[in-house]
Amino acid sequence: MIQGEVVDDRGRPVPDARVMVVSGPGPLADVAMLTDGDGRFTLGLDQAGHYQLAVHADGHESASVSVHLSGDQADTVRVRLAPVLG
Amino acid sequence: MPGRDGTKLPYGSATSTNFRTVNGWINNGSEEYDYGAIILATDLGSTTGWLGFGVYDDATLTSSVGNISGYPGDKPSGTQWYAARTIASVAARKVFYDIDTAGGQSGSAVYRIVSGNRYAVAVHAYGGSVTNSGTRIVQPVYDNMLAWRT
Numbered sequence: 001m002i003q004g005e006v007v008d009d010r011g012r013p014v015p016d017a018r019v020m021v022v023s024g025p026g027p028l029a030d031v032a033m034l035t036d037g038d039g040r041f042t043l044g045l046d047q048a049g050h051y052q053l054a055v056h057a058d059g060h061e062s063a064s065v066s067v068h069l070s071g072d073q074a075d076t077v078r079v080r081l082a083p084v085l086g
Numbered sequence: 087m088p089g090r091d092g093t094k095l096p097y098g099s100a101t102s103t104n105f106r107t108v109n110g111w112i113n114n115g116s117e118e119y120d121y122g123a124i125i126l127a128t129d130l131g132s133t134t135g136w137l138g139f140g141v142y143d144d145a146t147l148t149s150s151v152g153n154i155s156g157y158p159g160d161k162p163s164g165t166q167w168y169a170a171r172t173i174a175s176v177a178a179r180k181v182f183y184d185i186d187t188a189g190g191q192s193g194s195a196v197y198r199i200v201s202g203n204r205y206a207v208a209v210h211a212y213g214g215s216v217t218n219s220g221t222r223i224v225q226p227v228y229d230n231m232l233a234w235r236t
Binding site for chain 2: 016018019020021022023027028029030031032054056058062
């Protein structure tokens with residue numbers, strides 16, 4: 001399982017950000033998780049290995065983050081999104 | 087939220103806690119059985135219309151253009167995007183294609199267009215670096231979808 005939170009450049013939670021797995025071991029369900037009101041998300045992944053996550057939110061630049069999931073350990077990530085300028 | 091276009095909801099929205107799926111998915115998580123249904127309490131389909139679905143043989147599928155319209159998570163929130171390409175290959179319970187998709191589009195129909203009518207042949211489910219794939223509508227899937235509809 002991968003848990004995390006998405007925040008903006010001031011550290012405030014970003015709700016309704018779309019978090020998706022773009023690469024990883026095994027077949028990847030083409031789903032996107034929405035962050036909750038506190039910017040938190042959970043991906044129910046159970047296969048160990050390296051995963052690449054992409055995060056998108058309106059009004060923010062997209063971000064990419066690598067996560068290594070080992071065994072039954074839940075990994076936690078924090079993703080910071082920069083605002084779209086201009 | 088059928089037909090959602092950003093903040094516009096041309097047909098309103100509906101919620102449900104009534105779902106259907108099959109033992110092959112519940113018990114084994116097999117991607118060959120990765121499909122289900124959300125049963126609505128309202129008769130929303132009489133306003134929006136319905137998408138057809140059908141069972142097709144291998145030769146028909148691999149000579150068909152597959153079409154997918156859905157809501158990819160890498161595009162502005164709630165916007166519907168469409169792509170199409172010839173179906174690449176099939177297996178007994180899977181359809182493979184290089185139609186462009188992204189996370190959030192699972193559950194979209196993969197459909198053929200025949201004489202202007204649209205017929206789902208698979209349920210989009212997986213993205214990959216090599217190919218994308220969906221759960222093929224074979225006879226038992228077709229039968230379940232019919233049974234769930236009533």
